[in-house]
Amino acid sequence: DSGVTQTPKHLITATGQRVTLRCSPRSGDLSVYWYQQSLDQGLQFLIQYYNGEERAKGNILERFSAQQFPDLHSELNLSSLELGDSALYFCASSVAGLAATDTQYFGPGTRLTVL
Amino acid sequence: GNSVTQMEGPVTLSEEAFLTINCTYTATGYPSLFWYVQYPGEGLQLLLKATKADDKGSNKGFEATYRKETTSFHLEKGSVQVSDSAVYFCALTFIYGATNKLIFGTGTLLAVQP
Numbered sequence: 001d002s003g004v005t006q007t008p009k010h011l012i013t014a015t016g017q018r019v020t021l022r023c024s025p026r027s028g029d030l031s032v033y034w035y036q037q038s039l040d041q042g043l044q045f046l047i048q049y050y051n052g053e054e055r056a057k058g059n060i061l062e063r064f065s066a067q068q069f070p071d072l073h074s075e076l077n078l079s080s081l082e083l084g085d086s087a088l089y090f091c092a093s094s095v096a097g098l099a100a101t102d103t104q105y106f107g108p109g110t111r112l113t114v115l
Numbered sequence: 116g117n118s119v120t121q122m123e124g125p126v127t128l129s130e131e132a133f134l135t136i137n138c139t140y141t142a143t144g145y146p147s148l149f150w151y152v153q154y155p156g157e158g159l160q161l162l163l164k165a166t167k168a169d170d171k172g173s174n175k176g177f178e179a180t181y182r183k184e185t186t187s188f189h190l191e192k193g194s195v196q197v198s199d200s201a202v203y204f205c206a207l208t209f210i211y212g213a214t215n216k217l218i219f220g221t222g223t224l225l226a227v228q229p
Contacts, residue, residue, distance in 0.1 A: 002160065033216065043204065043219040056214030090158060092217075100147040100209040101166045104217060106159040 004107035006091050012113045018079040021110045023091030031097025032074040038087040050097050081114045117142045121205050121220035128195055128227050136190040136223045138205035146207040148181050148188040153202045195227045
C-alpha cells in the first residue's frame, strides 16, 4: 500500500459525459501528479500540482482539467468524453516534487471505460 | 528528446531462472532512474531507484546499476519466482523547468512459469 488513494476504482460512462476522478496523496506529500495509461500511448504525464498550484502540464487535452485543494487532495475532471479517453488514470504523490531524486508513489488507479 | 527504451516483451522464464530486462535512456543533464512494477490489476509500485552514476538500486532480490557511459539501467534478478510475474517499467526523471515528471518506457511483461 503506497498510501495514495484514488476513487472510484472503476468508472463506466457514455461518450459526451463528464466525470471526476479523485486522489488523496500520502500524508505529508505536497505534490500530486496525474498520469494516463493507455494501450496505444503507454504511460503519459498529464499534469502536476504543488501545494495547490499548477506546476506543469504535459499531454493533457483541453477537455481535461485538474485542481488541488487546500487539504491537498486533487481532482481530475474529464469532459466531453470520447471513446479514446478510455484508459487507466493514475495519481502519484511526492514529498515536494522539486528534485529529480524525489520518488513518486502511485495510487491504484481509476479505470475509465467510455462506451 | 528525453526517452526510455525497454526490451520488447513478453519475457517468459521458468522459475529460478536468471532475469535481465534491458533499459537504455536518452536524456540531457543528469536524470534519476527508476524501475516500477505493475502486478495484474494493480497500480504501479516502486521497485528500486538510482539517482547518480554508478549507484546500484536493489530491492526484493532485484538490482539495477546506473551506467552513465552506456546510458543503461538494466534490471536483474538471480532467481525469479512465479510471484514476480508482472509488467516492469523503466523510467527517468529530472527537472524540466518546474516539474520532475516521470518519462516511462513501454513496459516489459514478465511471465514466470512453475
